[in-house]
Amino acid sequence: MYYFINDYSEGAHPKLLEALVKSNEEHLTGYGSDPYCASAKEKIKAFTKVDSDDIYFISGGTQTNMIVISTMLAPYEAVVAATTGHVNFHEAGAIEHAGRKVLTIPSHDGKIDAGELKDYLATFYADENHEHMAFPGMVYVSHPTEYGTLYSKAELTAISDVCHEYDLPLFLDGARLGYALAAKHDLEIEEIGALTDVFYLGGTKVGALCGEAVVFTHNNAPKHFLTQIKQNGALLAKGRLMGVQFDALFTDDLYLKISQNAIACAMALKKGLIERGYHLYIDSPTNQQFIVVANEELKKMQEYVAYGFWEKYDDTHTVIRLATSWATQMRDVEGLLAMMERH
């Protein structure tokens, strides 16, 4: 059986486990005040070239999105996202449960368009009744998107410009940010830091057991952010669990190396799929590949590969996702490709 179902079906990269084992007996203070958290923050500052001390660790992506969005927005404000944005679709209404509306604009392979965003905002303020509507209060993008696609530097700059014009913070969900940086890209991490107001470096899907590192790019964390994390139930007593892991992830470029391995495997997979005549649903440069497969073939595939169901394509075809991770090896890709049909 080959496992390409997602990027969170194995445990942690071995170096993270080693670090956990090595530090295990140390007596450390709780709630993120330990030296591993401090060291991880310094390394993340160096990696991102962001000059800000407001870096926090939160255990998962939905939790991070919910806390960042609800604490940065006033109650009467809403977050603007693509219809396909994770915050709109796959978080069980967490944003709304926290009292904030998600306003949607069109998704283009998972991405929003700066022009459409600007039109949306202009239309909102032109509406004489806009005081009876939730105000657009921040903009959410994911990078890579839920469809594996990436923003170019020009695209994110244009979005950032619109945000500045309307005085809206820009939030980048980087649950899989490592894969963006390891893929063919023209948007560098320091540019992300400069163009956004807050973003995160995902750990859960890039080799950690859990944890996302939230970076407020200009010391702009919401007031008493630690208390607000606690109030949302998300403050781990043993903050070391995330501190030690992120410290290891950002030692010796491990975060990038993990991501590079996943991308190399994904590109080999993509190449092989194209060679075998598969229909790519989206042309993704990152670790998630989407193909359209006939339902009959899918039945056979279930015997040799664990894949992710994505969505119904038509009555006889389905879109599936094949994802690579820190644990994927090139021989897994080769093995899988050897099993797959040629069309």
Add this chain to the structure above:
Amino acid sequence: MYYFINDYSEGAHPKLLEALVKSNEEHLTGYGSDPYCASAKEKIKAFTKVDSDDIYFISGGTQTNMIVISTMLAPYEAVVAATTGHVNFHEAGAIEHAGRKVLTIPSHDGKIDAGELKDYLATFYADENHEHMAFPGMVYVSHPTEYGTLYSKAELTAISDVCHEYDLPLFLDGARLGYALAAKHDLEIEEIGALTDVFYLGGTKVGALCGEAVVFTHNNAPKHFLTQIKQNGALLAKGRLMGVQFDALFTDDLYLKISQNAIACAMALKKGLIERGYHLYIDSPTNQQFIVVANEELKKMQEYVAYGFWEKYDDTHTVIRLATSWATQMRDVEGLLAMMERH
């Protein structure tokens, strides 16, 4: 100046004020427990032919929508509405502020389509990841819609059937329900009672100073609903304010008569507009008429008529709303039409 800006720019129908004056010195118990509220409920039961004691008065439409939706839904459930539904657009995020998501399906002149609703629900449950999404928990329709249109009996029956199939309560926002019943229609009030789980008879926009009468159609009000109204800050100490008004509204068919006057005026207006060559934006059978007007003409109109801005049509045209109310008189319609251009 002619006033067609909306249906809430005058006070109450004189008979309601008379009733308030007449009952003013009476010592009545508070919070809706007075005999006027009781009498109003009985008259509403008779009018709607609904055999249910769960009838409540809440002071405004957004408040009613927010309370009904948030108390009928579990936290993990969302309300399904048209993209143009009042709950999605013009309530400042009140539903989300109360913790519930609004899931949207297409709007057809303000209405949702039973087939699209069914597809939406089928797709939701077919999604293997639907436990990671907010569950559709109730369906919201407005009647008349925000565009003045009406559901036919067949249309609402089809929606109700889908709701039953998926065990979802159906909620009908009747902020302007009187106008639906006074217009040319084939959906009777008793059918609304039979097809929905909860609906309301709007007072604010049909001749009252404030108040909506919420009817849970089969004694199915959420548990301790009075306490939940209080918890939302919406329980008036002097509940008589709504009891006396609704008692008067449902005495001697006043609710219908008010509505019939508004509809007669609106139909005369519509006829005149068509004769004068105006472009109807939507073919509305109720008290709200929408026309597309050139921006230049609009400037002149501002001198003789108060209208409602609706939306930009194109760079040189605007959609405006002309609404009639209990206070509109036929001579106002004639006067306005006399001022308007012929195209």
Add this chain to the structure above:
Amino acid sequence: MYYFINDYSEGAHPKLLEALVKSNEEHLTGYGSDPYCASAKEKIKAFTKVDSDDIYFISGGTQTNMIVISTMLAPYEAVVAATTGHVNFHEAGAIEHAGRKVLTIPSHDGKIDAGELKDYLATFYADENHEHMAFPGMVYVSHPTEYGTLYSKAELTAISDVCHEYDLPLFLDGARLGYALAAKHDLEIEEIGALTDVFYLGGTKVGALCGEAVVFTHNNAPKHFLTQIKQNGALLAKGRLMGVQFDALFTDDLYLKISQNAIACAMALKKGLIERGYHLYIDSPTNQQFIVVANEELKKMQEYVAYGFWEKYDDTHTVIRLATSWATQMRDVEGLLAMMERH
């Protein structure tokens, strides 16, 4: 039957109804933007000597408390109140439903003590773990209190000083503020304006059908406060309902005159009760009088007076409340006293 059950069992003062009738046919803009609201605000500015334009009308007390507290506090902040404060006890958890905690300090006949408040705040900040607790974010007092008592100028000044020291806004619930100003008092309305950050002049319990006038004392209303009222479902389309009433209430000193009548009646009642040997539960200078009555006597009283149950005193006695209102007349007091026993 004599009616002393509460101060909201009759309708509105006749002058308010007259004003509603007189203005009824006028075409007015909605949502509080009409000239009556504007005029009422100017009169309230003059009455309170507060130099602030941030004056809003909200239909009831619980709604006002909920909206003011939840919009002025950050999510991680809580309101400090007496254990007996209306926000803690009799609002069905509305403050918490809006996501904010109520922190309680002792009640002294309904009042909080500046020294105890200061100790509470000092203890909070001295606690090394206070970042794991809800932060005290504002202070709530009611004046008159739920027990009819009043703060002296010295008392409120001391509380205000503590608030300034800790940078906490001070909120005064004036649901019955008129009665405080008409009673024997040494705290003037302009002092209330100077000592607090926000307070309200209650209408519902001082002669209006509904409505409270919220005064932010230094143009410090929360941002987009109108939208936030809407988001809480509390924005009436026919804002005139409150504008016209408050305009009348603050014309020719009516607000004070209504209150003075109620206080005169209450003081005559109190005097008569003392003469008849009744045990005052609290020495209240305002329109609410609390007496301890033997349960046996209470049974007889039920035949001639409508009173308010307050609380059990002991196994054989009960505390009841006798309240006067705009509608109470001196002959009602005399009539009631004539029926009551001498002890």
Add this chain to the structure above:
Amino acid sequence: MYYFINDYSEGAHPKLLEALVKSNEEHLTGYGSDPYCASAKEKIKAFTKVDSDDIYFISGGTQTNMIVISTMLAPYEAVVAATTGHVNFHEAGAIEHAGRKVLTIPSHDGKIDAGELKDYLATFYADENHEHMAFPGMVYVSHPTEYGTLYSKAELTAISDVCHEYDLPLFLDGARLGYALAAKHDLEIEEIGALTDVFYLGGTKVGALCGEAVVFTHNNAPKHFLTQIKQNGALLAKGRLMGVQFDALFTDDLYLKISQNAIACAMALKKGLIERGYHLYIDSPTNQQFIVVANEELKKMQEYVAYGFWEKYDDTHTVIRLATSWATQMRDVEGLLAMMERH
């Protein structure tokens, strides 16, 4: 330096780390659907003798309290707890942030009293205005309490009886439950299962890196509980992190053994403290010991022991907490005692 500051300052018990390392490469499904979670649940069922499949893992105590309380209560319901209850004091208002009120009754060394609970409930329902108040909807106890004390079987049975009488679920916060079971006690785990409706076996403070195992004792988890965990941001993608740890904790009695070690150390410490003439603030039978120390002595202690600040005792004395954990060894106790003064 000796470390007695709390029970979460070291990492995980080595056997848990071993299990994480050993299972690390396995491909497992996410969100708690893996075989380790399933195995852990079976072992917990056996350990607790609870016949219920509704067992869930949530990463921390505050998160668990917030989710359990807010999903089991209707919006109009509140949780009844001791004033000193963790949910009332040290969770940054998480319960209220989730919209639910905490109603408090007196704390007796951290415990509530069944008689006082019953009186509270009886008084609530006797209040004619109770529909204007938040309804008591569940009862919260912690065991051990925040002060290290334990309920006897008789005490918890009496509380459970009152809960049954008023149809209120009983929730036991077992963040340190292992220590209760390892201490001198007369309340067995199967009795806890029988007397409560939901409780949890804390992992974070009993040898795990994170995680609490919530047991709904009679298949009574709130509907779609997994979705509700997700909606609160608390569903870990790599659910294995908790599954593997809890599976190890409940293998070969490790949970009890960890706890027994901590209790043995705590009892030796307590004995030594008494011998040295220290004033016990509370007579705690569990892993947390509280002593009153003169502030001058405290300064010296800071050089050789990490302790927990608890609260100010008087102007010259402080209450401190000394806690043992899975990692405490008897020689640490002996070493600490050797440093401590004799009084």
